[in-house]
Amino acid sequence: MSSTNGKYDFSEKVALVTGSSSGIGAAIAVQFAQYGAKVTITGRNAENLDNVASKIAEVSNGVEALQIIGDLTIDDSLPKRLIDETVTKFGRLDFLVNNAGGSTPNGKLTSTNLLEEFDQVYKLNVRSIVELTQLAVPYLEETKGNIINISSITAFVPFNLIYGSAKAALDMITKTSAKELGPKGIRVNSINPGPVVTGFGRSLGVENDKYYEFLEQFERETLMKRIGKPEDIANLASFLASDEAINITGSLMVSDNGTLVYSPKFEI
Ligand code: NDP
Numbered sequence: 001m002s003s004t005n006g007k008y009d010f011s012e013k014v015a016l017v018t019g020s021s022s023g024i025g026a027a028i029a030v031q032f033a034q035y036g037a038k039v040t041i042t043g044r045n046a047e048n049l050d051n052v053a054s055k056i057a058e059v060s061n062g063v064e065a066l067q068i069i070g071d072l073t074i075d076d077s078l079p080k081r082l083i084d085e086t087v088t089k090f091g092r093l094d095f096l097v098n099n100a101g102g103s104t105p106n107g108k109l110t111s112t113n114l115l116e117e118f119d120q121v122y123k124l125n126v127r128s129i130v131e132l133t134q135l136a137v138p139y140l141e142e143t144k145g146n147i148i149n150i151s152s153i154t155a156f157v158p159f160n161l162i163y164g165s166a167k168a169a170l171d172m173i174t175k176t177s178a179k180e181l182g183p184k185g186i187r188v189n190s191i192n193p194g195p196v197v198t199g200f201g202r203s204l205g206v207e208n209d210k211y212y213e214f215l216e217q218f219e220r221e222t223l224m225k226r227i228g229k230p231e232d233i234a235n236l237a238s239f240l241a242s243d244e245a246i247n248i249t250g251s252l253m254v255s256d257n258g259t260l261v262y263s264p265k266f267e268i
Contacts, residue, residue, distance in 0.1 A: 008242045011036030014090040019100030021048035023198030027230030028237045034059040040066040040086040072128040079131040093139035095241045098129040099150040103163035105205030125166040146187040149174050153194045178250030187249035194256025196228035223258025
């Protein structure tokens with residue numbers, strides 16, 4: 001793959017990045033656009049989506065992102081709309097990044113509304129991804145495209161029963177869909193980040209300030225004494241999406257500053 005605008009040339013490519021109104025998804029959408037891709041961005045917050053669309057226009061010489069507002073836990077027609085509108089607007093689909101995700105504040109067996117939380121978290125982190133993947137397959141088969149699922153290192157160590165088990169389920173979905181879709185020429189991989197500075201605290205019911213304080217303290221629990229940035233994850237996503245990663249499918253790629261091998265201590 002030649003490079004015209006940095007490391008990768010995505011100029012003929014079209015990407016759908018879920019949860020791209022902030023954090024990791026926004027960084028991935030902006031970086032893909034910087035490398036020339038046309039991008040669909042989506043989330044619940046219209047103002048944040050507008051801000052990401054402006055950044056995309058800046059890095060891509062005015063190429064407009066397609067913005068679709070919606071809630072994956074409420075709007076059952078959203079996955080189909082995301083795929084259909086992307087293909088209608090841009091004519092193809094090369095990269096599906098299933099990034100939208102999050103937890104709930106408790107996720108413990110003692111939570112009074114355990115099962116409601118369970119349904120909500122699994123709908124967002126698991127069910128919507130299965131549906132989006134199924135809907136994307138015919139288009140990705142045409143382009144020999146690929147899928148990147150954003151999981152978490154909490155899939156590997158006990159942290160939060162609901163969120164961690166949902167991400168563990170997602171990891172098996174990554175591996176089994178890679179196996180099923182490999183013969184169609186579609187690669188499927190996962191990125192499992194450690195703590196990253198984003199708005200993620202909101203989904204844990206923690207104010208941003210408290211979440212950033214936790215991250216600051218958590219720095220010493222990482223091997224590299226460093227907390228991840230959304231761009232770290234975007235760098236790996238761009239590599240995985242590119243033909244440079246032609247040899248990689250069914251992989252769970254940890255990006256955590258060595259947290260897992262050093263001290264997997266999660267308590268907020
Ligand atoms: P953010 O909260 O910054 O971003 C989450 C994104 O998902 C936002 O765009 C948000 O949209 C969207 N989203 C959340 N809920 C819904 C919903 N119900 N329907 C549609 N969109 C939704 O967090 P991150 O960037 O950190 O999270 C991105 C992914 O990374 C998630 O899958 C998360 O589990 C994973 N992750 C994050 C880590 C971290 O430390 N930050 C560590 C490991 C994994 P909006 O804001 O518009 O509602």
